Amino acid sequence: MTTSTAGAGLVHTRRERFGPAEELRRLSAGRPVTRIDVGPGTDGVPVWLVTGHAEVRQVLGDHRRFSTRRRFGPPSSAGRGEGPRPDELIGQLMDYDPPEHTRLRQILTPEFTLRRMRRIEPGITGIVTEHLDAMERTGPPAELITAFASPVPGAALCELIGVPRDDRVDFLRRCHAFLAPGRGRQRRAAAGELLSRYVAAMVARQRTDPDEGFLGMLVRDHGDEVTDKELRGVCVLLVLAGLDNISGMLGLGTLLLLGHPDQLAVVRDDPRAVDRAVEELLRHLSVPHAPTPRTALADVTVGEQLIRAGEHVLCSLPMANRDPALLADPDRFDITREPAAHVAFGHGIHHCLGAALARMELRIAYPALLRRLPGLRLAVPDDEVPFRVHALAHGVDRLPVTW
Amino acid sequence: MELRVDRHRCAGSGLCMAQVPAVFDQSDEDGKVLLNAPAPAPELAAAVRLAAARCPSGAITLHERDTADH
Ligand code: SF4
Numbered sequence: 001m002t003t004s005t006a007g008a009g010l011v012h013t014r015r016e017r018f019g020p021a022e023e024l025r026r027l028s029a030g031r032p033v034t035r036i037d038v039g040p041g042t043d044g045v046p047v048w049l050v051t052g053h054a055e056v057r058q059v060l061g062d063h064r065r066f067s068t069r070r071r072f073g074p075p076s077s078a079g080r081g082e083g084p085r086p087d088e089l090i091g092q093l094m095d096y097d098p099p100e101h102t103r104l105r106q107i108l109t110p111e112f113t114l115r116r117m118r119r120i121e122p123g124i125t126g127i128v129t130e131h132l133d134a135m136e137r138t139g140p141p142a143e144l145i146t147a148f149a150s151p152v153p154g155a156a157l158c159e160l161i162g163v164p165r166d167d168r169v170d171f172l173r174r175c176h177a178f179l180a181p182g183r184g185r186q187r188r189a190a191a192g193e194l195l196s197r198y199v200a201a202m203v204a205r206q207r208t209d210p211d212e213g214f215l216g217m218l219v220r221d222h223g224d225e226v227t228d229k230e231l232r233g234v235c236v237l238l239v240l241a242g243l244d245n246i247s248g249m250l251g252l253g254t255l256l257l258l259g260h261p262d263q264l265a266v267v268r269d270d271p272r273a274v275d276r277a278v279e280e281l282l283r284h285l286s287v288p289h290a291p292t293p294r295t296a297l298a299d300v301t302v303g304e305q306l307i308r309a310g311e312h313v314l315c316s317l318p319m320a321n322r323d324p325a326l327l328a329d330p331d332r333f334d335i336t337r338e339p340a341a342h343v344a345f346g347h348g349i350h351h352c353l354g355a356a357l358a359r360m361e362l363r364i365a366y367p368a369l370l371r372r373l374p375g376l377r378l379a380v381p382d383d384e385v386p387f388r389v390h391a392l393a394h395g396v397d398r399l400p401v402t403w
Numbered sequence: 404m405e406l407r408v409d410r411h412r413c414a415g416s417g418l419c420m421a422q423v424p425a426v427f428d429q430s431d432e433d434g435k436v437l438l439n440a441p442a443p444a445p446e447l448a449a450a451v452r453l454a455a456a457r458c459p460s461g462a463i464t465l466h467e468r469d470t471a472d473h
Contacts, residue, residue, distance in 0.1 A: 061461055113415065338453070348460055355418075355459075356418075
């Protein structure tokens with residue numbers, strides 16, 4: 001069965017409110033691997049959509065036979081797995097296979113340990129408090145995405161990378177221009193260029209005068225093992241991974257909790273319940289549609305389907321996280337569940353480097369918001385909340401609230 | 404129950420340490436898993452099993468040696 005992909009993005013990016021779209025569910029009903037038609041983009045090479053939890057883990061866990069180097073996309077695009085990596089992908093881990101991946105990831109992993117994240121925890125708490133103060137000063141009402149869900153991860157990212165205070169507004173403006181969906185290729189490329197130039201200047205500054213931030217530490221500890229271009233790419237990767245995903249989680253998660261007042265009350269009032277609640281929100285919402293597409297390097301059977309060398313594979317994270325083989329009654333949102341082995345952060349060697357940071361931001365932000373504004377509620381009818389359509393991470397565009 | 408970790412596979416998520424700090428640790432040097440207790444106490448078995456199931460890289464394996472701790 002093949003499906004046309006006219007409309008908003010490829011079929012695996014379709015959502016209906018919090019879950020995968022009916023169309024996506026139908027497409028993969030009872031079949032963990034389905035062939036999809038992505039139009040002329042891939043030069044006629046078959047593209048498989050993997051939706052089963054075990055099958056997604058198999059593909060993402062098998063970096064020997066599934067490469068992440070960019071080979072998927074318009075046939076004209078540069079860097080299709082062979083030859084030198086295009087400039088804009090240098091340093092972006094998701095485009096690297098071992099052994100190059102191993103080298104770069106080894107340098108970065110110690111900067112993201114749980115202990116290191118706990119050290120920046122007070123900083124994140126401070127950021128959350130600051131934004132809640134501002135909301136209280138100017139509201140109600142407020143628009144939660146611009147007032148909270150977007151600036152909190154933005155400030156956290158600046159804190160992590162070590163963007164100087166005075167530069168943050170400008171830096172984040174460039175980030176958001178770069179991430180803005182639904183823009184023409186050219187405008188996005190131009191925005192990417194502006195961001196990239198800023199980051200390159202920051203890297204150059206840290207080379208000569210490293211501070212205590214993440215970039216400063218990298219330069220001090222591993223200065224001669226990484227190039228400036230790699231450092232620049234790593235920062236851009238953090239922007240790609242650390243803004244829309246977390247703002248998506250915060251906006252969508254708040255909306256979901258507002259629709260489940262009993263579970264909202266638990267997140268607000270019981271600090272011991274927050275860890276589990278965050279895991280269930282991550283699973284249920286699975287905001288990234290899919291990790292970087294894989295290309296098979298050899299013939300592999302996944303879920304009884306033979307995938308041939310050279311063919312492409314997309315893994316649907318929201319579908320995998322709602323696989324009845326993973327947990328019972330997967331469409332039910334229930335923060336009292338045993339944490340499931342969800343794949344919201346991916347799986348295998350490309351598992352999200354910033355997962356511990358993301359979890360920490362969510363664990364701090366949800367209860368703080370709900371405690372500070374106990375009367376929080378939607379300021380518009382529920383069905384008027386606009387969901388994101390063209391974005392790498394699911395979420396809501398706006399969330400008008402009052403309290 | 405006997406526990407093994409494959410440090411080559413480990414993705415450095417710190418998830419295991421967050422869940423069962425008595426058994427797992429995370430190296431400050433390379434960010435990868437360290438094992439505090441290769442033969443965890445039976446009362447930790449359930450938590451360790453869950454941590455192994457949730458490990459995002461399949462780096463934790465359990466080897467049940469007898470049925471006593473099942
Ligand atoms: S849960 Fe797995 S990947 Fe994460 S630190 Fe532990 S062993 Fe490594």
